[in-house]
Amino acid sequence: MYHRFDAVIVGAGGAGLMAAAQLAGKCNVAVITKLYPVRSHTGAAQGGIAAALANVEEDHWIWHMFDTVKGGDYLVDQDAAEVLAREAIDAIIELEHWGFPFNRLPDGRIDQRRFGGHTRNFGEAPVRRSCYAADRTGHMILQTLYQQSIKNQVVFFDEFMMLDLLLTDDGVCTGVVALDVETGEFHVFHSKAVLLATGGYGRVFKVTSNALSLTGDGVAIVFRRGLPLEDMEFYQFHPTGIYKLGILLSEACRGEGGILRNGLGERFMERYAPTLLDLAPRDVVSRSIYHEIREGRGVEGKDYVYLDLTHLPKEVIETKLADNTDFVRTYLGLDPVVDPIPIQPTAHYAMGGIPTDVDGRVTVDAQNTPVPGLYAAGECACVSVHGANRLGTNSLVDLVVFGRRAGKHMLQFVQQNDLHPLPKEPDYRARAEVEWILENEGQEKVATIRAELQEAMMADASVFRTGDGLRRMQDKLVELRNRFTRITIDDRSRTFNTDLVEAIELGYLLDCAEAIVACALAREESRGAHYREDFPQRDDANWLKHTLVTRTSGGLELSYKPVIITRFQPKERTY
Amino acid sequence: MQVTLRIQRFNPETDTKPHYREYTVEVEPTDRVLDALNQVKWYQDGSLTYRRSCAHGICGSDAMRINGRNRLACKVLIKDLGPKITIEPLLGFKVIKDLVVDLEPFFAQYRTVKPYLVNDEPPPTRERLQTPEERELIEDTSKCILCACCTSACPIFWTTEWLGPAAIVNGHRFLFDSRDRATEERLAVLNQRFGVWRCRTIFNCTEACPRGIQVTHAIEQVKRRILFEQS
Numbered sequence: 001m002y003h004r005f006d007a008v009i010v011g012a013g014g015a016g017l018m019a020a021a022q023l024a025g026k027c028n029v030a031v032i033t034k035l036y037p038v039r040s041h042t043g044a045a046q047g048g049i050a051a052a053l054a055n056v057e058e059d060h061w062i063w064h065m066f067d068t069v070k071g072g073d074y075l076v077d078q079d080a081a082e083v084l085a086r087e088a089i090d091a092i093i094e095l096e097h098w099g100f101p102f103n104r105l106p107d108g109r110i111d112q113r114r115f116g117g118h119t120r121n122f123g124e125a126p127v128r129r130s131c132y133a134a135d136r137t138g139h140m141i142l143q144t145l146y147q148q149s150i151k152n153q154v155v156f157f158d159e160f161m162m163l164d165l166l167l168t169d170d171g172v173c174t175g176v177v178a179l180d181v182e183t184g185e186f187h188v189f190h191s192k193a194v195l196l197a198t199g200g201y202g203r204v205f206k207v208t209s210n211a212l213s214l215t216g217d218g219v220a221i222v223f224r225r226g227l228p229l230e231d232m233e234f235y236q237f238h239p240t241g242i243y244k245l246g247i248l249l250s251e252a253c254r255g256e257g258g259i260l261r262n263g264l265g266e267r268f269m270e271r272y273a274p275t276l277l278d279l280a281p282r283d284v285v286s287r288s289i290y291h292e293i294r295e296g297r298g299v300e301g302k303d304y305v306y307l308d309l310t311h312l313p314k315e316v317i318e319t320k321l322a323d324n325t326d327f328v329r330t331y332l333g334l335d336p337v338v339d340p341i342p343i344q345p346t347a348h349y350a351m352g353g354i355p356t357d358v359d360g361r362v363t364v365d366a367q368n369t370p371v372p373g374l375y376a377a378g379e380c381a382c383v384s385v386h387g388a389n390r391l392g393t394n395s396l397v398d399l400v401v402f403g404r405r406a407g408k409h410m411l412q413f414v415q416q417n418d419l420h421p422l423p424k425e426p427d428y429r430a431r432a433e434v435e436w437i438l439e440n441e442g443q444e445k446v447a448t449i450r451a452e453l454q455e456a457m458m459a460d461a462s463v464f465r466t467g468d469g470l471r472r473m474q475d476k477l478v479e480l481r482n483r484f485t486r487i488t489i490d491d492r493s494r495t496f497n498t499d500l501v502e503a504i505e506l507g508y509l510l511d512c513a514e515a516i517v518a519c520a521l522a523r524e525e526s527r528g529a530h531y532r533e534d535f536p537q538r539d540d541a542n543w544l545k546h547t548l549v550t551r552t553s554g555g556l557e558l559s560y561k562p563v564i565i566t567r568f569q570p571k572e573r574t575y
Numbered sequence: 576m577q578v579t580l581r582i583q584r585f586n587p588e589t590d591t592k593p594h595y596r597e598y599t600v601e602v603e604p605t606d607r608v609l610d611a612l613n614q615v616k617w618y619q620d621g622s623l624t625y626r627r628s629c630a631h632g633i634c635g636s637d638a639m640r641i642n643g644r645n646r647l648a649c650k651v652l653i654k655d656l657g658p659k660i661t662i663e664p665l666l667g668f669k670v671i672k673d674l675v676v677d678l679e680p681f682f683a684q685y686r687t688v689k690p691y692l693v694n695d696e697p698p699p700t701r702e703r704l705q706t707p708e709e710r711e712l713i714e715d716t717s718k719c720i721l722c723a724c725c726t727s728a729c730p731i732f733w734t735t736e737w738l739g740p741a742a743i744v745n746g747h748r749f750l751f752d753s754r755d756r757a758t759e760e761r762l763a764v765l766n767q768r769f770g771v772w773r774c775r776t777i778f779n780c781t782e783a784c785p786r787g788i789q790v791t792h793a794i795e796q797v798k799r800r801i802l803f804e805q806s
Binding site: 035036038039040041043044092093096097098099101102103104105106107108109110133134136139140143147148150151182211212213245247248323326327330331333445446447448489490491493494495496497498499502 | 586587588589605607616617618620621622624625626627628629630631632633634635636650652671672675678682686689690691692694698700701702703704705706707709710713714717718719720721749752754755787
């Protein structure tokens with residue numbers, strides 16, 4: 001089927017719906033989403049969304065900007081961080097006016113809580129900057145934005161999976177191709193502008209907080225079309241995933257006073273971050289947990305430590321951390337009011353992704369040359385406001401600030417530009433991929449290859465990395481790719497074929513893993529979430545630059561682009 | 576431990592009516608039912624079809640009937656069910672394939688309650704004020720994830736067209752929001768013949784809610800609001 005729109009948004013999480021809110025009613029816009037709209041993973045975000053409202057104590061956007069830059073180990077583009085910190089305030093107020101149910105202060109203003117890496121006066125002490133709705137802030141963002149979409153009568157194509165991005169020979173974006181999962185039909189969406197808001201790719205790792213659907217679809221498709229990806233080596237592990245399951249326990253647990261303890265009962269963060277302690281940024285805390293485990297101070301010598309909330313008032317645990325309490329009771333059978341909680345770091349957030357400028361335009365080189373008509377926002381994009389390590393709450397800020405900016409810029413773009421003709425047979429690549437998977441006869445199972453990928457990435461490309469481990473991972477990827485050509489799926493039907501969907505997704509995961517590993521192997525330094533045991537120091541002289549990785553006929557090519565530094569010169573990063 | 580899953584299957588391309596198939600899987604007692612379903616799909620029968628995403632009770636994708644009760648497959652553990660588990664699609668909706676149902680009628684009902692804040696007064700430059708006590712009134716109903724467990728557990732919904740618990744919960748969420756200005760319009764929708772009065776306070780919805788929302792209580796609050804606003 002053929003559709004024509006001014007603008008097409010792929011993904012119905014926070015970034016996609018925020019952009020849709022800017023376009024609805026002003027141009028002809030459609031949202032296509034692999035899931036139902038309120039199923040997107042924005043809804044799993046818990047603790048809060050930062051903005052220097054200064055409702056509870058003195059705060060300034062420039063302090064937020066500084067924390068973001070330092071949190072990102074100075075790999076952050078500071079022009080983008082300034083936009084993030086300034087516009088966070090407007091975005092929060094806009095959400096409030098749309099009905100977002102923030103927790104309140106007694107005088108009726110929005111309440112704010114502490115969060116990791118957010119400080120007063122350039123690092124002095126934790127500051128109350130995170131606005132929140134109990135511990136379901138992401139859920140309320142997703143609901144509020146979906147409510148606005150209904151109010152604005154946005155057109156949705158639910159359970160449509162993007163398969164291809166359409167570009168003309170001279171590099172202008174003209175639409176996307178998607179599979180209607182329910183019917184198995186191919187749909188060509190011809191449009192002046194496309195926003196990719198497809199989320200992250202945590203499923204490349206075994207232990208992850210990410211939904212099963214987070215397989216890097218948009219990122220991989222862009223990569224396949226020969227466009228570069230940026231800073232793929234920077235992948236965040238959140239310190240507090242439920243042991244073995246990886247389900248996220250919010251940083252808000254520590255924001256409300258929770259403490260990490262090793263097997264000896266010690267508050268070990270005193271050793272690693274004497275000022276911010278348990279509220280140090282996530283890369284620091286995750287590495288500290290692994291140090292403790294490696295030195296035999298995990299609980300019972302095993303590979304986990306405790307998140308201890310037992311000293312907090314029961315009421316705080318039950319009301320401000322209600323969902324977290326529910327997770328612990330449901331999945332561990334423990335009660336956080338009296339039991340310490342077994343946790344381990346869990347793969348959580350991709351700092352890297354599709355390079356964009358501050359208006360969400362996808363860029364292709366070190367000069368930030370944009371692809372006309374192509375936009376990206378949210379976790380799949382790299383603006384870069386998170387640099388080498390994202391601060392807690394800044395993902396939700398990123399979604400609303402840059403989803404909004406991308407939407408506004410797209411509106412201008414579609415009003416000023418004509419529709420470009422589609423390439424001939426626009427859906428041939430998508431059809432070929434699907435037909436190949438449906439008809440392929442081999443001995444390999446998708447789930448087996450995926451499990452091996454996730455195990456190997458966890459072992460060799462997660463919190464601690466070495467040149468040897470990454471080279472081993474590269475070899476493993478060659479083997480897995482080879483085996484992927486011999487997969488067979490059981491379900492050959494057209495209707496709601498999730499066997500097919502998972503096979504396509506595995507292809508995307510392999511692309512993302514390949515990009516991560518190539519970039520990580522090249523970067524011979526340690527910065528933020530990228531920690532090389534063979535190069536443990538940050539090396540600004542050689543590596544204060546963004547990685548760009550491009551797939552070419554000769555393999556992956558790496559190039560670099562400068563970091564934009566405006567207000568804060570790189571300094572040693574201690575907490 | 577070994578468990579046997581008895582799963583209702585239906586492929587519209589080959590089947591005229593649903594049937595059951597049994598699968599035996601090796602799982603941990605602390606595994607989720609979703610983990611057991613994944614075991615089947617990934618290693619035994621890739622054609623088994625169900626929705627799932629977040630796997631921890633937040634996205635609402637994997638609502639289904641598990642041993643006769645509406646649950647999220649990712650929020651119920653094997654150890655709480657025993658070695659034989661029957662899994663069927665939600666009742667009251669058209670089955671698309673296996674455990675996947677057509678939720679469009681559910682979302683259509685949701686849209687009728689105007690599930691968005693209505694307030695045409697010019698907004699202040701900062702946030703609108705709302706006291707913690709006012710905010711508390713919508714704490715429970717704003718937790719809804721639209722999974723449809725409540726609505727499809729309601730016997731009235733199985734036989735009669737009506738708003739259903741989830742739509743009313745979302746109506747409540749705005750009706751009781753101190754910032755909202757559409758009380759009359761909202762009450763008109765909720766007070767219609769197929770509105771709140773179809774509720775017979777059976778409490779199935781409250782039992783089914785994976786978020787612990789006091790659904791029946793919310794419906795009763797709406798009924799009382801209608802009575803008091805009219806008197």
